[in-house]
Amino acid sequence: MSSIVLVDDQHFLIGSSELRAGFSTSDSEDPAYMCENIVSRFRDRKRGANVVLCGNNCYVDAQARANIKSPFDGDVVCGFDTMVCVYMFESTTILMAGIHA
Numbered sequence: 001m002s003s004i005v006l007v008d009d010q011h012f013l014i015g016s017s018e019l020r021a022g023f024s025t026s027d028s029e030d031p032a033y034m035c036e037n038i039v040s041r042f043r044d045r046k047r048g049a050n051v052v053l054c055g056n057n058c059y060v061d062a063q064a065r066a067n068i069k070s071p072f073d074g075d076v077v078c079g080f081d082t083m084v085c086v087y088m089f090e091s092t093t094i095l096m097a098g099i100h101a
Helices: 053-058 064-065 080-096
Strands: 002-007 010-015 018-023 033-035 038-043 049-054
Touching: 002 080, 018 080, 033 049, 033 053, 033 080, 038 053, 049 053, 049 080, 053 064, 053 080
Parallel strands: none
Antiparallel strands: 002 010, 010 018, 018 033, 038 049
16 A cells, blocks of 8 residues: 655655655656665764664664664554654655756
C-alpha cells in the first residue's frame, strides 16, 4: 500500500518500505531519489549533539544502525514526527542536488 503526496511540483510516493521522490515536471520515468523509509535519531557522544539521519544514511554509523525506526506499523503511519523528518530530508536532497528538469 502506498500514497502520493504533492508539494508544489514535487511528488512523494510513500510506501511502507521505500520512499520515492521527484518532480512532476521531469521527463524521466524514474524518480529523482529513492531510499528506504527509515529514520535514525541518536545523541552523538563526541560532539554532544543530537543527530537525525534519514534513508540510506542510517547505515553510516553503528550507533545510527542501532536506533533505526520506521514511521509505519504495518501499512499504517504511526510515527508522524518521523514522517516529517523524512519529508524534510527528501525535499532538501532533491532540491540541493539540482535534479529539477
